[in-house]
Each structure stands twice: as structure tokens, then as C-alpha cells.
Amino acid sequence: MSRIREAFARGKAFIAYVTCGDPNLETTRELVHALEDNGTDLIELGIPFSDPTGEGPVIHASNLRALDGGVTTDHIFRMIVELREEVRIPLVIRTYANVVYSYGTERFIMRASEAGVDGLLLSDVPFEEKEEFAPICRRYGMDMISLIAPTSKERIESIAGEAEGFVYCVSSLGVTGMREEITTDVSGMVELARENADIPVAVGFGIATPEQAAEMAAISDGVIVGSAIVDLIERYGEDSAEPVAEFVREMRRAVR
Amino acid sequence: MANENDSRSKGRFGLYGGQYVPETLMNVLAGLEQAYHRCREDERFEEELRDLLQRGARRPSRLYPAVRLSEELGGAQIWLKREDQNPTGSHCINAALGQVLLAKWMGKKGVIADTASGGNGVATAVAASLLGLRCDIFMGLEDMARQSLQVDKMRLLGATVHIVQTGAGTWKDALSEAMREWSNRVEDTNLVMASAIGPHPYPTIVREFQNLISEEIRERCLQEMDRLPDVVIAPVGGGALALGAFDAFLQEEEVQLIGCEAAGEELDGPESPSALTTGRKGIFHGMKTYFCQDDEGRISPVHSVAAGLTYPGVNPELAALVDEERVDVISVTDEEALDAFSMLARTEGILPALESAHALACAMSLAPEMRRDQVIVVVLSGSGDKDCEEVVRIGEEEKDEQDS
Incomplete structure (x- = not known):
């Protein structure tokens, strides 16, 4: 069984996002350990991009902090190699198409796979463009994660039908970021995805509180939390491992 | 064997083009493309466009x-x-009139536009006034400083001008911000592109309005x-x-x-x-x-x-x-x-x-x-x-x- 499958086999999954190199790679390393030690089932590792058009202000700013710190794709691969000596949970790289394309798509995926990465999520690569990346991921034993959104409607069938790893269900319109309430019919989307995919469906975008996490976990196989964690990293910088661990413990309890 | 030519998206010019956008926008772009073709085959749309180009752009x-x-x-x-x-x-009025008329025919309540020199901002503001739609313009801080006359014009024409402070505060940053805002308001709003850039069908739509x-x-x-x-x-x-x-x-x-x-x-x-x-x-x-x-x-x-x-x-x-x-x-x-x-x-x-x-x-x-x-x-x-x-x-x- 792949590491991603295992992550969902233990029950509802808690998935966390961090941007690599925000504020530096040493902190990212500490955060990954803190996340795993406090019950995170899968980590999305963001490779920062200059113009992350799918992100709200919190993750956008985090990308820029990481770039200011001077992090490169190769630094991040090296960090993942070292992390993999101890970290057991699945790691998914989350970034934008140009970061991969400009590195050389096959070279990027090969290096990621060698470093121990389990999946690739590209925010600006929809179903129609994924054939440029997905078959190469498959060849190197990685899953290309597909997203469905509130506007997807009839597209959910084909997207979920070809999805790998898990289906990422985007809870709301707009970009990433914390939201006071989620008004979309998420459970309808999750149901439609489940009818067409035999892999887990996790919900992300806007989940910032234990209440929201519990609600979304109840109707899906897991929740993805990004901006709420990155917000703590923005506030605590190099000392963010402890506050993030505390937040994750609380969210983890809500998701069980 | 996968390669760059395996894209299933439309709007390809050799290797170039495509639709590299978040999933949220994919059905929206499909709807825009369908509406565009439907309108351009409709003589009533063409007649209204010709009339607007006469009045608003004084063609030829x-x-x-x-x-x-x-x-x-x-x-x-x-x-x-x-x-x-x-x-x-500026030339921007040609494509702004076309794109805003399209938004109106699609039943949208408003338009969002990116602008650099202010050309598309002013043109979209004029078109929105002519057609009675709400107008939001995204413009970089640096560009607002060097094209301040244009900013005044947009505001006097009734548009809301949003200051974009990210990046260098120029065109690409304004377009990124316009796309972010649009992905939140896709249901009742169209994006009016300043140039023939972005995901399909924009490169084709905007170019055709400038032909x-x-x-x-x-x-x-x-x-x-x-x-x-x-x-x-x-x-x-x-x-x-x-x-x-x-x-x-x-x-x-x-x-x-x-x-x-x-x-x-x-x-x-x-x-x-x-x-x-x-x-x-x-x-x-x-x-x-x-x-x-x-x-x-x-x-x-x-x-x-x-x-x-x-x-x-x-x-x-x-x-x-x-x-x-x-x-x-x-x-x-x-x-x-x-x-x-x-x-x-x-x-x-x-x-x-x-x-x-x-x-x-x-x-x-x-x-x-x-x-x-x-x-x-x-x-x-x-x-x-x-x-x-x-x-x-x-x-x-x-x-x-x-x-x-």
C-alpha cells in the first residue's frame, strides 16, 4: 500500500500545508517533525513561487518570505532527503506549474521521487493539462493530486475518475485563505467524487477552526489546513514549531 | 510516453497557449468560450457591437x-x-467594448479588468458606463503613480480602482490580483483582459476584437x-x-x-x-x-x-x-x-x-x-x-x- 493510502487507512486524515523556507529551511524541518509528532497524516510541502495566483494573502506572503530567504528547489530536495531518514508520513509537493516546467518536468519529478516525495499537486494544472505531468509522476511512483471545485459540476466525474492518491475537494470559490463559514454544498461534491473514484476525498480551503475541521471531516475522508498554520508561522517565525504543534493537536482531536 | 504535446486543452498554438488555471476557473472559461461563439454568430450581437464601435470608438x-x-x-x-x-x-477600447458587451449578453452584473498604462482601465470604464455594468479595475501602485491622469479618468467614469501593491506593482501583479478577485466572483462577473494573454479563450477573444x-x-x-x-x-x-x-x-x-x-x-x-x-x-x-x-x-x-x-x-x-x-x-x-x-x-x-x-x-x-x-x-x-x-x-x- 502506498504511503498516501496508508495515511487515510487509519481513519479521517489531517493534512497540513507549510511553505518550505518560510522563514528558513531549519524552521521548516522543525515544523515537519512537529506536525508528524502531533498526529498529522500527510504534509503538503509548498515550493515557493514568485506569483502564486491561486493563493490568498496569507500563503502569498509566506511564499514571498521564503523567496526572500533565498530558498531554491534544490535546497528543498536536499531537505526532504534528510527529513526522509526519520519522517514516515507521506509528503506531497505543492507548487505552480512553472517551478516544475522550468526545472525540467522529468528531472523535477525524478529528483522529487528519489528524495522520497509521494505526490505532486500543481495549483494551476487542471484536468486538461495534467497529461504533461501525470504519466511522468506515475513512472516515478508518485501520485498527481487532482482538485475539484464548487464550479466543477459535471467535470467531477472525469476528474475523480482519473484521480490518484486522494481527491482534493476545494470547499469554496476564490483563493486559499481562512473563512468564517463555508457555504458551499461540500457534501454533495464529496458524494459525487466518491461515486467516481475509489480513492479518499479530502476537503481544503478556508478550514481554520476545530469546529470547521470536525464538520468537514464528518462528510469526507480528511481535511487540509494551510492558511491557519501559515498564519502562526508568520506570527512566530523561527519559534513557530511549538504553537503550530499545539494548534495541530487541537485540530487533530476535532478530526478523529 | 508523456510529453508537452499531450495537453487536452483548447487554444493551442503549437506548444503555446492552453489553460493552466486552478480548477475553479475551468468551467467558467468553458462557459465564456461557448457564449463568445454563440454571440459572434448572432447578427443582433454583431449589430450592437458595430453600433458601439461607432459611438464609443469612432471606427474606423x-x-x-x-x-x-x-x-x-x-x-x-x-x-x-x-x-x-x-x-x-488608445486601441484598448476596441476589445473592451467587445468584452463588456459579451459580459452583458452573458447576464453578468459587473466586470473586473487589469490595466497597466490605464488604457484598458479607461476603456473598460467607458464600456461599462455605456452598457450599465459595475466596473472594478486592478492597477499596480507603480503604474498608478506614473499614469495618474488615467486613474483620475477611471474614477471619474465611475469605476472602482483597486491598488495592487504586491510584486513590483506593475501589470503582471495587477493581472494576478484581478484573477484572484475574479475566482471569487465568477458567478456574476466577467474578467476583461487588457491584452490577448491569459488562459484560452482570452488570447483568441481579445485578438479577434482587435482584428x-x-x-x-x-x-x-x-x-x-x-x-x-x-x-x-x-x-x-x-x-x-x-x-x-x-x-x-x-x-x-x-x-x-x-x-x-x-x-x-x-x-x-x-x-x-x-x-x-x-x-x-x-x-x-x-x-x-x-x-x-x-x-x-x-x-x-x-x-x-x-x-x-x-x-x-x-x-x-x-x-x-x-x-x-x-x-x-x-x-x-x-x-x-x-x-x-x-x-x-x-x-x-x-x-x-x-x-x-x-x-x-x-x-x-x-x-x-x-x-x-x-x-x-x-x-x-x-x-x-x-x-x-x-x-x-x-x-x-x-x-x-x-x-x-
């Missing part, structure tokens, strides 16, 4: 013989396609001189104007087509926006095309004296035409453009937009090497009214440097 724009400029340069006759005389002061420029040039040349021009020169920011000016000549091999990119301060500088000359293939803002970027694939914060040419990428169809060598590309520095600005003012009494001055600079270096019976058409993309303050400021800055 003039083709004007630059007699004194041609004499002074010696060589080919230079004719100017006067998009600067459009009521809103009338080359159709008019062709018709007037045949009427006036019973022949086609030898060379057509247009500035290239995103590429909408250039493609619109080239379209009717693409099959006419004897007509040389030249796109002028901004080189910025110097062509080899890190901030040069010459995507076709110095960029490499990349994926950004929904399309695969040439982009100015660093080794890590990060998009460069480019700079040019002309706000409307300060875009780090280019229309994907134009990228393919350049690869095929059907369109030539010339890169023009800030200094060359400013010289061309003064030259046109001095010889013809016309203050061109700094974007247009790039195309003029190219014509000025080409004309003396051509015969007197040959014809160059230069597209004046817009009026220099918006740039007067900035040109004066640059002049004073240079004077101060010389004095000190």
Missing part, C-alpha cells in the same frame, strides 16, 4: 501620412494608424495607394494590438510584420521585459509561452518606461508566429523610445504614447534603409497625453544628473 481610425517625419528620415513613406485618436485615447485594425489598414492602403504596405510595425506588450494589426496580412508573405518589444533600460538587464527576445518557455497566467524568468522559474519583475509594455510574457499565438519566423521581433530601449517620442512631436505635432514610441523608434531606424516608394505602417497604439507628466519628469531627472 485614420491612416495618416507622416509626411514631415518621412522627409526628415529620407527613405520609405511612414503612415500612422491613429488608434491614439480613439475617444478613450479590425489590420482590416482597416488593408482597406485604406488599397484605396489610397492601390497596394499593400511593405512593413507593418506595432508595439508588443501582451500582443493584442500587434496581432490585431498583423492578422489581415498573415497570408501576405510580401508584407513584413515587426513586433516591437520594450527592452527597458538595456536589453540584457535583469528587468528587461523582452519576453520574445530574452525570455524562455514557461507557464504562467494560464498560458504556456515565452516568459522573462530566473533559473528557478520565478517570473521577473520587469520594467520599461512604457507601462503598457511592462509584461514579462507574450500572447501564445505571437510566440508561435515568431518561432515560425512569420513575425520579426525588435527590442527597443527606453532611451530610443523617448527619442522617437520627441521626434514625432517635433515633425508631426503628435504626442504618441510611450508604447507607440517603441514602434516609431523601430520605423525610424528602418525607413532610411528603404526606398522612397516603399511604405511602412506604424500603429500608434495610444495618445501620449497620459505620458506627458512622466516624460517631463524623466527629462528633468536627466538634466539634474547632467548638472550635478
Whole structure:
């Protein structure tokens, strides 16, 4: 069984996002350990991009902090190699198409796979463009994660039908970021995805509180939390491992 | 075996184009494409568009013989396609009227637009007033400072102008922010693209609304001189104007087509926006095309004296035409453009937009090497009214440097 499958086999999954190199790679390393030690089932590792058009202000700013710190794709691969000596949970790289394309798509995926990465999520690569990346991921034993959104409607069938790893269900319109309430019919989307995919469906975008996490976990196989964690990293910088661990413990309890 | 050609998206020009956007926008783009085709096949839409182009853009724009400029340069006759005389002061009105009318026919309540030089901002604000839609404009902080007259116009026309402070505060940042806002308001709002860039169907829609420029040039040349021009020169920011000016000549091999990119301060500088000359293939803002970027694939914060040419990428169809060598590309520095600005003012009494001055600079270096019976058409993309303050400021800055 792949590491991603295992992550969902233990029950509802808690998935966390961090941007690599925000504020530096040493902190990212500490955060990954803190996340795993406090019950995170899968980590999305963001490779920062200059113009992350799918992100709200919190993750956008985090990308820029990481770039200011001077992090490169190769630094991040090296960090993942070292992390993999101890970290057991699945790691998914989350970034934008140009970061991969400009590195050389096959070279990027090969290096990621060698470093121990389990999946690739590209925010600006929809179903129609994924054939440029997905078959190469498959060849190197990685899953290309597909997203469905509130506007997807009839597209959910084909997207979920070809999805790998898990289906990422985007809870709301707009970009990433914390939201006071989620008004979309998420459970309808999750149901439609489940009818067409035999892999887990996790919900992300806007989940910032234990209440929201519990609600979304109840109707899906897991929740993805990004901006709420990155917000703590923005506030605590190099000392963010402890506050993030505390937040994750609380969210983890809500998701069980 | 997977490769770059395995895309299932529409809107491909060889390797370029496509739809690299978050899933949230995919059905929205599909809906836009369907509505666009439905409207353009509907005679009532076409009639309303023609009427709007008459009233709002005073088509056709003039083709004007630059007699004194041609004499002074010696060589080919230079004719100017006067998009600067459009009521809103630039070519942008052609595509803004089309795109806002499309939004209205789709039942949208409002439009969002990105703008760099302010051309599309003013044009979209006018079109929204004419058609009764709400209008939000996204513009970079740096561009607002150097094109303040345009900002005043947009606001006076009833548009809400959103200040974009991210990145270098120029065009790419304004478009990124407009796309973010749009992905939150897709249900009742359309995005009006400033140029023929972004995901399919935008590169095609915006270009098609600008095709009338080359159709008019062709018709007037045949009427006036019973022949086609030898060379057509247009500035290239995103590429909408250039493609619109080239379209009717693409099959006419004897007509040389030249796109002028901004080189910025110097062509080899890190901030040069010459995507076709110095960029490499990349994926950004929904399309695969040439982009100015660093080794890590990060998009460069480019700079040019002309706000409307300060875009780090280019229309994907134009990228393919350049690869095929059907369109030539010339890169023009800030200094060359400013010289061309003064030259046109001095010889013809016309203050061109700094974007247009790039195309003029190219014509000025080409004309003396051509015969007197040959014809160059230069597209004046817009009026220099918006740039007067900035040109004066640059002049004073240079004077101060010389004095000190």
C-alpha cells in the first residue's frame, strides 16, 4: 500500500500545508517533525513561487518570505532527503506549474521521487493539462493530486475518475485563505467524487477552526489546513514549531 | 510516453497557449468560450457591437501620412494608424467594448479588468458606463503613480480602482490580483483582459476584437495607394494590438510584420521585459509561452518606461508566429523610445504614447534603409497625453544628473 493510502487507512486524515523556507529551511524541518509528532497524516510541502495566483494573502506572503530567504528547489530536495531518514508520513509537493516546467518536468519529478516525495499537486494544472505531468509522476511512483471545485459540476466525474492518491475537494470559490463559514454544498461534491473514484476525498480551503475541521471531516475522508498554520508561522517565525504543534493537536482531536 | 504535446486543452498554438488555471476557473472559461461563439454568430450581437464601435470608438481610425517625419528620415513613406485618436485615447477600447458587451449578453452584473498604462482601465470604464455594468479595475501602485491622469479618468467614469501593491506593482501583479478577485466572483462577473494573454479563450477573444485594425489598414492602403504596405510595425506588450494589426496580412508573405518589444533600460538587464527576445518557455497566467524568468522559474519583475509594455510574457499565438519566423521581433530601449517620442512631436505635432514610441523608434531606424516608394505602417497604439507628466519628469531627472 502506498504511503498516501496508508495515511487515510487509519481513519479521517489531517493534512497540513507549510511553505518550505518560510522563514528558513531549519524552521521548516522543525515544523515537519512537529506536525508528524502531533498526529498529522500527510504534509503538503509548498515550493515557493514568485506569483502564486491561486493563493490568498496569507500563503502569498509566506511564499514571498521564503523567496526572500533565498530558498531554491534544490535546497528543498536536499531537505526532504534528510527529513526522509526519520519522517514516515507521506509528503506531497505543492507548487505552480512553472517551478516544475522550468526545472525540467522529468528531472523535477525524478529528483522529487528519489528524495522520497509521494505526490505532486500543481495549483494551476487542471484536468486538461495534467497529461504533461501525470504519466511522468506515475513512472516515478508518485501520485498527481487532482482538485475539484464548487464550479466543477459535471467535470467531477472525469476528474475523480482519473484521480490518484486522494481527491482534493476545494470547499469554496476564490483563493486559499481562512473563512468564517463555508457555504458551499461540500457534501454533495464529496458524494459525487466518491461515486467516481475509489480513492479518499479530502476537503481544503478556508478550514481554520476545530469546529470547521470536525464538520468537514464528518462528510469526507480528511481535511487540509494551510492558511491557519501559515498564519502562526508568520506570527512566530523561527519559534513557530511549538504553537503550530499545539494548534495541530487541537485540530487533530476535532478530526478523529 | 508523456510529453508537452499531450495537453487536452483548447487554444493551442503549437506548444503555446492552453489553460493552466486552478480548477475553479475551468468551467467558467468553458462557459465564456461557448457564449463568445454563440454571440459572434448572432447578427443582433454583431449589430450592437458595430453600433458601439461607432459611438464609443469612432471606427474606423485614420491612416495618416507622416509626411514631415518621412522627409526628415529620407527613405520609405511612414503612415500612422491613429488608434491614439480613439475617444478613450488608445486601441484598448476596441476589445473592451467587445468584452463588456459579451459580459452583458452573458447576464453578468459587473466586470473586473487589469490595466497597466490605464488604457484598458479607461476603456473598460467607458464600456461599462455605456452598457450599465459595475466596473472594478486592478492597477499596480507603480503604474498608478506614473499614469495618474488615467486613474483620475477611471474614477471619474465611475469605476472602482483597486491598488495592487504586491510584486513590483506593475501589470503582471495587477493581472494576478484581478484573477484572484475574479475566482471569487465568477458567478456574476466577467474578467476583461487588457491584452490577448491569459488562459484560452482570452488570447483568441481579445485578438479577434482587435482584428479590425489590420482590416482597416488593408482597406485604406488599397484605396489610397492601390497596394499593400511593405512593413507593418506595432508595439508588443501582451500582443493584442500587434496581432490585431498583423492578422489581415498573415497570408501576405510580401508584407513584413515587426513586433516591437520594450527592452527597458538595456536589453540584457535583469528587468528587461523582452519576453520574445530574452525570455524562455514557461507557464504562467494560464498560458504556456515565452516568459522573462530566473533559473528557478520565478517570473521577473520587469520594467520599461512604457507601462503598457511592462509584461514579462507574450500572447501564445505571437510566440508561435515568431518561432515560425512569420513575425520579426525588435527590442527597443527606453532611451530610443523617448527619442522617437520627441521626434514625432517635433515633425508631426503628435504626442504618441510611450508604447507607440517603441514602434516609431523601430520605423525610424528602418525607413532610411528603404526606398522612397516603399511604405511602412506604424500603429500608434495610444495618445501620449497620459505620458506627458512622466516624460517631463524623466527629462528633468536627466538634466539634474547632467548638472550635478
